[in-house]
Amino acid sequence: MSDAKGRADAYKAAGVDIEAGNAFVGRIKDMVKSTFTPGVVTEIGGFGGLFRPDLTGMEEPLLVSGADGVGTKLKLAFLFDKHDTVGIDLVAMSVNDVLVQGAAPLFFLDYFATGRLTSGVPEAVVSGVAEGCRQSQCALLGGETAEMPGFYPDGEYDLSGFCVGMVDRSRLVDGKTVRPGDAVVGLASSGIHSNGYSLVRKLFDQSGLRGDDAFPGGEKSVAETLLEPTRIYTRSVLHLLDKVQVNGMVHVTGGGFYDNIPRVLPEDVAVQVEFGSWPMLPVFDWLRKQGELSWPEMLQIFNCSVGYVVITPEPDAALEVLAQHGQPAHVIGEVVERGDLEEQVEIRFPR
Template sequence: MVKEKLSYRDSGVDIEEGARAVEMMKSHVKSTYSEDVLCDIGGFGGLFSLNLKGIENPVLVSGTDGVGTKLKLAFMAEKHDTVGIDLVGMCVNDILCQGARPLFFLDYLATGKLEAGKVSEIVGGIADGCNQAGMALIGGETAEMPGFYTEGEYDLAGFAVGIVDRDKIVDGRDIVDGDVLIGLPSSGIHSNGYSLVREIFLNRGNCDLNEYSESLGGTLGEVLLRPTRIYVKPVLDVLDKFKVKGMVHVTGGGFYENIPRVLPENMGAEITLGSWDVPEIFGEVKRMGNINEDEMYRTFNMGIGYILFVEPGIKKAVIESLEDMGECSYEIGKVRAGIDGVKLCQG
């Protein structure tokens, strides 16, 4: 039996620091609000009013994800203001693949010891990602769990909801032989493959994250922590103008696992190597890890974060439309009948 009087703080949970974190994050969260948000911070649930103008048969599309072991690099670099963008990007790019317009986002942050300033940085990044995606951050949870996480570490998870008209769902069923793959560039490694990245650069290479690299154009830490690109605005613009048959968010599993997810039976894809610029960081990963090409394309996005499938007759117009928005894009391959999965071809 404990004789002295104990408080929640004595067990490692600081309620006052939690309240301070909420106050510090309020401006970030409110920056994402639109007239459809009917709640304020601190309620038990997030309220969002559905605007169904122009949608005849609404379908909600949802997705959830985390940031993965990229967080380990954020801990080492003491940089916490961009991993929230990664969190939003991993969720919202997924639901975008079915043509969904993002509506709202919820986050979950768990840590061993809550630090209000750090939490505010993280949530600031989440709000930045939501603003890039045109969606509202309407709820979340910050959990302080002493003894559960290593000191200074935390985990992030998120949940995105979007909406699409049933007749405009993009699911790949109309893809045919000869259709073209248009790739949108990534900002780098995005948020998958970091267990291998850390093994190569940190565990085996003993690299300094703060050392500047001429070939990379920045420090290794800066390059590895570049946040995931959010493709919502350019892709929704394309969907308003053109018939897009299928879309792919290139994440874990790279080209080999993600592209077949949208292809009809007995259809494969030929990817033309050399048709886009592969960021130097992937060359460094390949060289230092002595990794073969197939494994690189099975693990990483290789500089292409998002793919659109369109018929050949409109490919030029789609690329030009993206260019008008300031978006670079590439014709990276074609759909081929009778090919099993993905085949890499020299350009």
Template sequence: MQNSYSDAYKAAGVDVTAGYKAVELMKAHVARTMTSGVLGGIGGFGGLFEMDLTGMPHPVLCAGTDGVGTKLKLAFLMDKHDTVGIDCVAMCVNDIICCGAKPLLFLDYIACGKNVPEKIATIVSGVAEGCVQAGCALTGGETAEMPGFYPEEEYDLAGFSVGAVDRSKILDPGRVEAGDALVAIASSGVHSNGFSLVRKVFDVEKGGLSQHHDELGMTLGEALLTPTKIYVKPVLAVMEELTVKSVSHITGGGFYENIPRALPNGKRAKIERAAVEVLPIFDLIQKTGGIPEHDMFNTFNMGVGMILAVGREDADRAVAILNAHGERAKVIGQIENGEKGIELC
């Protein structure tokens, strides 16, 4: 790449040499994610991955894509960029496991106003950490310098993941029956949803992110930037031992939108409000913004990042497996006959 430069392009705001430096700086982070299926390294026109289909007589690919959303605004304000990559990976791989699939690979896309190599590499370090937590490989990505489209200090971050599952093991909400238990896994915080409301409630552009809150045990900014929990390994561990009928990833739309997505017609989820361990950050959001409880549960995860529907006889074992993997899990409700939806009581 030593002869690849363009003074004219640089004068227009795009420095191709900065892109090459960013790739060099991120290589060590990407190397952490390499799995046995990866063929070659980064820098080519595509990422090659050889699938291990052992135990999959009828393999099916499952893909998911997402971004970090306006949570990035807090990263800009705090000038902290090493964790938003975890959010990006989490939002994709947590969706994939709702189908019963194991994530295999991930690719990211970073669009920025100005390519600062060290900053891009820091962002990618978070992506790599997310991939390590999910057990998938970062097989490539793209950094696009777009002067005049983004402010110099800002960027957008998105990605997608591809996983695989044997067709016989694809989760089918149609198997959910009355009497099944709903096992909740605790979230790490707000995750990556509802930040347009969060930013409005706290008016973050005017400050306050550095304020320490005793109930949070940290500053407001630290609490809000806490990366999204990645549930891949513990949930797959449950699936290896038990029959998991469906999984809900509690993202934008909270309980009211996401739980019904994993239910068949004629079945509803009855959630015990007292069993939901609402995290302090949500109490602070609700109190500060004067937000009705229904709206809170219809916007945020409220402390529950994922919900598994399992047979009542498997509920205790599912909780034990999840807790053994370092999660905080508990039964928070059950399935009943009725119009598809949820009842929070």
């Protein structure tokens, strides 16, 4: 008769260490608990996470869900052996999407998959996930750690995440009320965020730079600059929604300005963006020069220092509220009648 340890020997010989997985869960329990909000009514380790939403004051609560990953930015995390920021990226990509419709994030679930659990790396990743949840004021309610030998190269892993938020229908922000005359307010990004990294990696490889080099024109290293985590806009935007009329919001992700802004616009309006009306981070100037790209190409691929957009008839009040919460922002354009414009986003470049 096999003892408890012996029962797992055959699976361990095939490459899956159940004991290591259980030990990992034990090591991250405190990280996970640090994210718990009053709605959490379960402990880590169950088959499903339990959450009791606070419906006080809500007439018709709506759940808003989102799912995303970090993409090939992970390749740079592997290369630079820096794993404590990509978890923040993972949370940010989903919670910022949920936030666009005015929803406050309730809870987050993560999925971590690797060929072999190695000490230190999974903990670093989860520490970033927990930090992202704390920043976005949502609970890390559960997740999955999958050890799949032979499926991933040694030292590599993949991440995906899932967020659920809630908004009262009367406060839903869906873009339907966007109208000519509204101002377009751009909220500063922290850097590249988590999109365009197939091109970023190509340009980095061509540059001859190393991770510990000083980034050209910046104050951080190359590794720190390229792995700068995605900014989470939850706190500043939720406060903004309490103070200012907001008709539409945009999370600037893959597809840049040209593809994301139209997603919240009625068919009969367009947005004119005044290029140069906001400061540009050095990393985007470097990418443009290194890749010999035009600014229209850059704005199709990257956030170009604007990670989130708020469309509002009250721009001065919006800027004041955002400043109170430490969020740099600028009026970058306006909503106009579409007329004969073929595209719904027109970038106006200085002559």
